[in-house]
Amino acid sequence: MAWDVAGTKRKILDAAAREFTQRGPDGTTMERIAKLAGVNKERVYNYFGGKHELFEIVLREKLAIIAEAIPVDSFTPEGIGEYAGKLFDYNYEHPDLVRLVLWEALSFPADVPEEQQRRDYYAGKTNSFGEAQTSGDLSAALPPEHLNFLLLALAGYWSVLPQVARMMTNDQSVAEVARRRASVVEAARRLAATP
Template identity: 35%
Template sequence: MSWNTEATRRKLLEAATAQFADVGLAGARVDAISREAGVNKERIYQYFGDKAGLFAAVLAAEVEHLLDGISVTGSGADAMGHVAGALHDSAAAHPHLARLLAWESLELSEPVSAERRAAGCAAMVASLAEALPQHDRTHVAELVLSLISLALADRCLPHVATLVAPGSTASSRRAAVVAQARALAAVGG
Protein backbone atom coordinates (compact mmCIF):
# COMPACT_ATOMS: atom_id res chain seq x y z
CA MET A 1 0.00 0.00 0.00
CA SER A 2 1.42 3.38 -0.97
CA TRP A 3 1.43 6.24 1.50
CA ASN A 4 -0.46 9.40 0.57
CA THR A 5 2.09 11.99 1.65
CA GLU A 6 0.00 15.02 0.70
CA ALA A 7 -3.09 13.78 2.55
CA THR A 8 -0.99 13.05 5.63
CA ARG A 9 0.67 16.47 5.51
CA ARG A 10 -2.76 18.12 5.14
CA LYS A 11 -4.15 16.21 8.15
CA LEU A 12 -1.16 17.23 10.25
CA LEU A 13 -1.40 20.87 9.15
CA GLU A 14 -5.14 20.99 9.92
CA ALA A 15 -4.68 19.49 13.38
CA ALA A 16 -1.65 21.68 14.08
CA THR A 17 -3.47 24.82 12.94
CA ALA A 18 -6.18 24.26 15.55
CA GLN A 19 -3.66 23.35 18.26
CA PHE A 20 -1.31 26.29 17.57
CA ALA A 21 -4.21 28.76 17.33
CA ASP A 22 -5.45 27.59 20.73
CA VAL A 23 -2.21 27.35 22.70
CA GLY A 24 0.68 28.61 20.56
CA LEU A 25 3.98 26.93 19.83
CA ALA A 26 5.05 26.45 23.44
CA GLY A 27 1.69 25.04 24.55
CA ALA A 28 1.12 22.71 21.61
CA ARG A 29 1.95 19.04 22.03
CA VAL A 30 3.15 16.83 19.20
CA ASP A 31 1.25 13.87 20.68
CA ALA A 32 -2.02 15.83 20.66
CA ILE A 33 -1.48 17.02 17.09
CA SER A 34 -0.69 13.54 15.79
CA ARG A 35 -3.61 12.03 17.71
CA GLU A 36 -6.04 14.64 16.32
CA ALA A 37 -4.70 14.06 12.80
CA GLY A 38 -4.84 10.28 13.19
CA VAL A 39 -1.22 10.10 12.09
CA ASN A 40 1.89 8.68 13.77
CA LYS A 41 3.86 11.54 15.35
CA GLU A 42 7.01 10.39 13.56
CA ARG A 43 5.48 11.85 10.39
CA ILE A 44 5.72 15.32 11.97
CA TYR A 45 9.46 14.91 12.30
CA GLN A 46 9.76 13.36 8.85
CA TYR A 47 7.81 16.12 7.07
CA PHE A 48 8.50 19.19 9.20
CA GLY A 49 11.69 18.45 11.15
CA ASP A 50 10.26 19.30 14.56
CA LYS A 51 7.41 21.12 16.27
CA ALA A 52 8.89 24.52 15.40
CA GLY A 53 9.09 23.48 11.75
CA LEU A 54 5.44 22.43 11.87
CA PHE A 55 4.53 25.79 13.44
CA ALA A 56 6.39 27.59 10.65
CA ALA A 57 4.58 25.48 8.04
CA VAL A 58 1.20 26.30 9.60
CA LEU A 59 2.03 30.01 9.68
CA ALA A 60 3.25 29.95 6.09
CA ALA A 61 0.11 28.16 4.95
CA GLU A 62 -2.27 30.39 6.89
CA VAL A 63 -0.93 33.90 7.51
CA GLU A 64 1.12 34.24 4.36
CA HIS A 65 -2.11 34.77 2.47
CA LEU A 66 -3.74 37.40 4.70
CA LEU A 67 -4.07 39.88 1.84
CA ASP A 68 -4.58 37.38 -0.99
CA GLY A 69 -7.71 37.98 -3.00
CA ILE A 70 -8.23 41.44 -1.53
CA SER A 71 -8.11 44.05 -4.24
CA VAL A 72 -8.41 47.79 -4.11
CA THR A 73 -11.46 49.03 -5.96
CA GLY A 74 -12.57 52.61 -6.26
CA SER A 75 -10.72 55.53 -4.79
CA GLY A 76 -10.48 57.50 -1.59
CA ALA A 77 -12.84 56.51 1.21
CA ASP A 78 -14.57 53.93 -1.00
CA ALA A 79 -11.28 52.09 -1.56
CA MET A 80 -10.42 52.15 2.14
CA GLY A 81 -13.86 50.88 3.09
CA HIS A 82 -13.72 48.11 0.50
CA VAL A 83 -10.32 46.87 1.71
CA ALA A 84 -11.38 47.02 5.36
CA GLY A 85 -14.56 45.09 4.66
CA ALA A 86 -12.66 42.46 2.69
CA LEU A 87 -10.10 42.10 5.50
CA HIS A 88 -12.90 41.74 8.04
CA ASP A 89 -14.57 39.10 5.87
CA SER A 90 -11.28 37.22 5.50
CA ALA A 91 -10.75 37.26 9.27
CA ALA A 92 -14.31 36.00 9.80
CA ALA A 93 -13.78 33.19 7.28
CA HIS A 94 -10.49 32.21 8.94
CA PRO A 95 -11.08 32.77 12.68
CA HIS A 96 -7.79 31.15 13.67
CA LEU A 97 -5.79 33.67 11.61
CA ALA A 98 -5.70 36.47 14.18
CA ARG A 99 -4.62 34.09 16.94
CA LEU A 100 -1.87 32.59 14.79
CA LEU A 101 -0.58 36.09 14.00
CA ALA A 102 -0.60 36.90 17.72
CA TRP A 103 1.24 33.70 18.63
CA GLU A 104 3.79 34.34 15.88
CA SER A 105 4.51 37.78 17.33
CA LEU A 106 4.66 36.47 20.89
CA GLU A 107 6.81 33.41 20.27
CA LEU A 108 9.06 34.07 17.28
CA SER A 109 11.79 36.66 16.94
CA GLU A 110 11.22 36.93 13.17
CA PRO A 111 8.09 36.57 11.04
CA VAL A 112 7.64 33.41 9.00
CA SER A 113 7.80 33.84 5.21
CA ALA A 114 8.83 37.45 5.79
CA GLU A 115 9.99 38.15 2.25
CA ARG A 116 6.84 36.83 0.60
CA ARG A 117 4.54 38.47 3.12
CA ALA A 118 6.38 41.79 2.83
CA ALA A 119 5.92 41.65 -0.93
CA GLY A 120 2.17 41.11 -0.50
CA CYS A 121 1.98 44.00 1.94
CA ALA A 122 4.00 46.25 -0.40
CA ALA A 123 1.64 45.39 -3.26
CA MET A 124 -1.37 46.32 -1.11
CA VAL A 125 0.29 49.59 -0.09
CA ALA A 126 1.07 50.40 -3.73
CA SER A 127 -2.50 49.67 -4.84
CA LEU A 128 -4.00 51.70 -2.01
CA ALA A 129 -1.54 54.55 -2.66
CA GLU A 130 -2.92 54.82 -6.19
CA ALA A 131 -6.43 55.05 -4.76
CA LEU A 132 -5.34 57.66 -2.21
CA PRO A 133 -3.10 60.05 -4.19
CA GLN A 134 -3.43 62.74 -1.50
CA HIS A 135 -1.35 60.55 0.86
CA ASP A 136 2.32 59.67 0.59
CA ARG A 137 3.33 56.01 0.54
CA THR A 138 4.59 56.04 4.14
CA HIS A 139 1.21 57.25 5.37
CA VAL A 140 -0.58 54.66 3.23
CA ALA A 141 1.58 51.92 4.76
CA GLU A 142 0.47 53.11 8.20
CA LEU A 143 -3.14 53.06 6.97
CA VAL A 144 -2.78 49.45 5.81
CA LEU A 145 -1.46 48.50 9.24
CA SER A 146 -4.45 50.27 10.81
CA LEU A 147 -6.86 48.44 8.48
CA ILE A 148 -5.38 45.07 9.42
CA SER A 149 -5.59 46.00 13.11
CA LEU A 150 -9.21 47.11 12.78
CA ALA A 151 -10.20 43.99 10.88
CA LEU A 152 -8.53 41.56 13.30
CA ALA A 153 -9.05 43.30 16.65
CA ASP A 154 -12.26 41.58 17.72
CA ARG A 155 -10.86 38.18 16.69
CA CYS A 156 -7.59 38.72 18.53
CA LEU A 157 -9.11 40.38 21.59
CA PRO A 158 -12.57 38.81 21.95
CA HIS A 159 -12.86 39.52 25.68
CA VAL A 160 -12.05 43.19 25.19
CA ALA A 161 -14.56 43.33 22.34
CA THR A 162 -17.24 41.85 24.59
CA LEU A 163 -16.48 44.29 27.40
CA VAL A 164 -16.31 47.38 25.21
CA ALA A 165 -19.13 46.59 22.77
CA PRO A 166 -21.28 43.86 24.35
CA GLY A 167 -24.10 44.26 21.80
CA SER A 168 -21.81 44.05 18.78
CA THR A 169 -22.70 41.54 16.09
CA ALA A 170 -20.69 40.35 13.12
CA SER A 171 -22.58 42.69 10.81
CA SER A 172 -22.41 45.70 13.14
CA ARG A 173 -18.68 45.13 13.67
CA ARG A 174 -18.10 44.89 9.91
CA ALA A 175 -20.06 48.11 9.36
CA ALA A 176 -18.02 49.84 12.08
CA VAL A 177 -14.72 48.65 10.58
CA VAL A 178 -15.74 49.91 7.13
CA ALA A 179 -16.92 53.27 8.51
CA GLN A 180 -13.73 53.71 10.53
CA ALA A 181 -11.60 52.86 7.50
CA ARG A 182 -13.50 55.36 5.38
CA ALA A 183 -12.86 58.02 8.03
CA LEU A 184 -9.15 57.16 8.06
CA ALA A 185 -8.97 57.94 4.34
CA ALA A 186 -9.74 61.57 5.17
CA VAL A 187 -7.04 61.85 7.83
CA GLY A 188 -3.96 63.63 6.53
CA GLY A 189 -0.55 62.11 6.76
Protein backbone atom coordinates in the same frame (compact mmCIF):
# COMPACT_ATOMS: atom_id res chain seq x y z
CA MET B 1 -3.16 -1.42 1.35
CA ALA B 2 -1.51 1.33 -0.62
CA TRP B 3 0.44 4.14 1.00
CA ASP B 4 -1.17 7.53 1.16
CA VAL B 5 1.70 9.79 1.96
CA ALA B 6 0.06 12.98 0.76
CA GLY B 7 -3.07 12.14 2.74
CA THR B 8 -1.07 11.40 5.88
CA LYS B 9 0.83 14.66 5.56
CA ARG B 10 -2.40 16.56 5.12
CA LYS B 11 -3.95 14.96 8.18
CA ILE B 12 -0.90 15.89 10.20
CA LEU B 13 -0.91 19.47 8.95
CA ASP B 14 -4.60 19.87 9.70
CA ALA B 15 -4.25 18.46 13.17
CA ALA B 16 -1.20 20.63 13.78
CA ALA B 17 -3.04 23.72 12.60
CA ARG B 18 -5.91 23.00 14.98
CA GLU B 19 -3.63 22.42 17.93
CA PHE B 20 -1.27 25.32 17.34
CA THR B 21 -4.19 27.67 16.79
CA GLN B 22 -5.82 26.54 20.01
CA ARG B 23 -2.88 26.10 22.36
CA GLY B 24 0.07 27.86 20.77
CA PRO B 25 3.56 26.50 20.22
CA ASP B 26 4.34 25.77 23.86
CA GLY B 27 0.96 24.38 24.75
CA THR B 28 0.90 21.97 21.84
CA THR B 29 2.43 18.51 22.08
CA MET B 30 3.66 16.42 19.20
CA GLU B 31 2.00 13.41 20.78
CA ARG B 32 -1.37 15.09 20.61
CA ILE B 33 -0.95 16.14 17.01
CA ALA B 34 -0.07 12.60 16.05
CA LYS B 35 -3.00 11.18 17.95
CA LEU B 36 -5.46 13.66 16.44
CA ALA B 37 -4.10 12.88 12.97
CA GLY B 38 -4.44 9.16 13.69
CA VAL B 39 -0.77 8.68 13.00
CA ASN B 40 2.37 7.66 14.80
CA LYS B 41 4.45 10.42 16.27
CA GLU B 42 7.47 9.35 14.33
CA ARG B 43 5.68 10.22 11.09
CA VAL B 44 5.43 13.83 12.20
CA TYR B 45 9.14 14.06 12.90
CA ASN B 46 10.02 12.22 9.71
CA TYR B 47 7.85 14.36 7.45
CA PHE B 48 8.13 17.76 9.07
CA GLY B 49 11.07 17.84 11.44
CA GLY B 50 10.67 19.21 14.94
CA LYS B 51 7.93 21.21 16.53
CA HIS B 52 9.23 24.62 15.53
CA GLU B 53 9.56 23.64 11.88
CA LEU B 54 6.05 22.26 11.89
CA PHE B 55 4.68 25.47 13.36
CA GLU B 56 6.40 27.50 10.69
CA ILE B 57 5.08 25.25 7.94
CA VAL B 58 1.54 25.54 9.26
CA LEU B 59 1.82 29.32 9.54
CA ARG B 60 3.27 29.67 6.08
CA GLU B 61 0.48 27.64 4.57
CA LYS B 62 -2.14 29.84 6.19
CA LEU B 63 -0.32 33.02 5.21
CA ALA B 64 -0.15 31.82 1.63
CA ILE B 65 -3.91 31.59 1.65
CA ILE B 66 -4.36 35.17 2.81
CA ALA B 67 -1.70 36.37 0.37
CA GLU B 68 -4.14 35.55 -2.42
CA ALA B 69 -5.95 37.88 -0.25
CA ILE B 70 -8.11 40.85 -0.36
CA PRO B 71 -7.60 43.34 -3.15
CA VAL B 72 -8.50 46.99 -3.01
CA ASP B 73 -11.04 47.44 -5.80
CA SER B 74 -11.12 51.19 -5.92
CA PHE B 75 -8.98 53.86 -4.31
CA THR B 76 -11.74 56.22 -3.33
CA PRO B 77 -13.04 56.64 0.21
CA GLU B 78 -15.91 54.33 -0.73
CA GLY B 79 -13.53 51.74 -2.08
CA ILE B 80 -11.36 51.97 1.03
CA GLY B 81 -14.44 51.47 3.17
CA GLU B 82 -15.32 48.34 1.28
CA TYR B 83 -11.75 47.11 1.54
CA ALA B 84 -11.82 47.53 5.31
CA GLY B 85 -15.16 45.76 5.42
CA LYS B 86 -13.73 42.80 3.54
CA LEU B 87 -10.73 42.72 5.88
CA PHE B 88 -13.14 42.62 8.78
CA ASP B 89 -15.11 39.79 7.18
CA TYR B 90 -11.97 37.83 6.54
CA ASN B 91 -10.77 38.18 10.10
CA TYR B 92 -14.17 37.25 11.41
CA GLU B 93 -14.40 34.15 9.24
CA HIS B 94 -10.82 33.03 9.92
CA PRO B 95 -10.10 33.56 13.59
CA ASP B 96 -7.50 30.78 13.22
CA LEU B 97 -5.20 32.93 11.20
CA VAL B 98 -5.34 35.82 13.62
CA ARG B 99 -4.54 33.53 16.52
CA LEU B 100 -1.66 31.87 14.71
CA VAL B 101 -0.11 35.19 13.81
CA LEU B 102 -0.47 36.37 17.39
CA TRP B 103 1.10 33.21 18.78
CA GLU B 104 3.97 33.77 16.43
CA ALA B 105 4.28 37.44 17.27
CA LEU B 106 4.47 36.61 20.98
CA SER B 107 6.55 33.45 20.83
CA PHE B 108 9.05 34.27 18.09
CA PRO B 109 9.14 38.04 17.79
CA ALA B 110 12.43 37.91 15.95
CA ASP B 111 11.94 35.73 12.92
CA VAL B 112 9.18 36.48 10.47
CA PRO B 113 8.83 33.82 7.79
CA GLU B 114 8.80 35.09 4.22
CA GLU B 115 9.68 38.53 5.46
CA GLN B 116 10.73 39.95 2.09
CA GLN B 117 7.63 38.61 0.41
CA ARG B 118 5.38 40.19 2.98
CA ARG B 119 7.28 43.47 2.80
CA ASP B 120 6.68 43.50 -0.95
CA TYR B 121 3.03 42.71 -0.48
CA TYR B 122 2.57 45.59 1.95
CA ALA B 123 4.69 47.91 -0.16
CA GLY B 124 2.47 47.24 -3.17
CA LYS B 125 -0.62 48.30 -1.26
CA THR B 126 1.15 51.29 0.25
CA ASN B 127 2.29 52.49 -3.17
CA SER B 128 -1.21 52.26 -4.53
CA PHE B 129 -2.46 54.35 -1.63
CA GLY B 130 0.29 56.85 -2.28
CA GLU B 131 -0.67 57.23 -5.92
CA ALA B 132 -4.32 57.68 -5.05
CA GLN B 133 -3.28 60.42 -2.63
CA THR B 134 -1.23 62.17 -5.29
CA SER B 135 -4.12 62.06 -7.73
CA GLY B 136 -6.40 63.48 -5.09
CA ASP B 137 -8.72 60.49 -4.71
CA LEU B 138 -7.61 59.97 -1.11
CA SER B 139 -6.78 62.35 1.69
CA ALA B 140 -3.06 62.84 2.14
CA ALA B 141 -3.44 63.61 5.83
CA LEU B 142 -1.92 60.24 6.75
CA PRO B 143 1.24 58.76 5.23
CA PRO B 144 0.12 55.94 2.94
CA GLU B 145 1.87 53.24 5.00
CA HIS B 146 0.11 54.46 8.13
CA LEU B 147 -3.23 54.53 6.38
CA ASN B 148 -2.57 50.97 5.30
CA PHE B 149 -1.68 49.90 8.83
CA LEU B 150 -4.54 51.70 10.53
CA LEU B 151 -7.06 50.06 8.23
CA LEU B 152 -5.74 46.69 9.37
CA ALA B 153 -6.09 47.90 12.94
CA LEU B 154 -9.71 48.96 12.52
CA ALA B 155 -10.62 45.66 10.93
CA GLY B 156 -8.45 43.34 12.98
CA TYR B 157 -8.60 44.48 16.58
CA TRP B 158 -12.00 42.87 17.08
CA SER B 159 -10.49 39.45 16.47
CA VAL B 160 -7.34 40.22 18.43
CA LEU B 161 -9.12 41.15 21.64
CA PRO B 162 -12.54 39.54 21.42
CA GLN B 163 -12.97 39.70 25.21
CA VAL B 164 -12.52 43.46 25.19
CA ALA B 165 -14.94 43.79 22.28
CA ARG B 166 -17.42 41.66 24.18
CA MET B 167 -17.09 43.62 27.41
CA MET B 168 -17.41 46.90 25.59
CA THR B 169 -20.42 46.07 23.45
CA ASN B 170 -22.23 43.69 25.83
CA ASP B 171 -23.32 41.81 22.79
CA GLN B 172 -22.12 38.97 20.63
CA SER B 173 -25.13 38.53 18.35
CA VAL B 174 -24.95 38.27 14.59
CA ALA B 175 -26.58 41.69 14.42
CA GLU B 176 -23.79 43.15 16.53
CA VAL B 177 -21.20 41.71 14.17
CA ALA B 178 -22.98 43.45 11.30
CA ARG B 179 -22.97 46.71 13.27
CA ARG B 180 -19.28 46.32 13.97
CA ARG B 181 -18.63 45.83 10.28
CA ALA B 182 -20.62 48.95 9.45
CA SER B 183 -18.59 50.93 11.99
CA VAL B 184 -15.34 49.68 10.52
CA VAL B 185 -16.48 50.69 7.03
CA GLU B 186 -17.54 54.12 8.21
CA ALA B 187 -14.31 54.65 10.15
CA ALA B 188 -12.22 53.61 7.15
CA ARG B 189 -14.09 56.02 4.91
CA ARG B 190 -13.35 58.79 7.34
CA LEU B 191 -9.65 58.06 7.33
CA ALA B 192 -9.68 58.18 3.54
CA ALA B 193 -12.00 61.11 2.96
CA THR B 194 -10.83 64.36 1.41
CA PRO B 195 -12.20 67.51 3.02
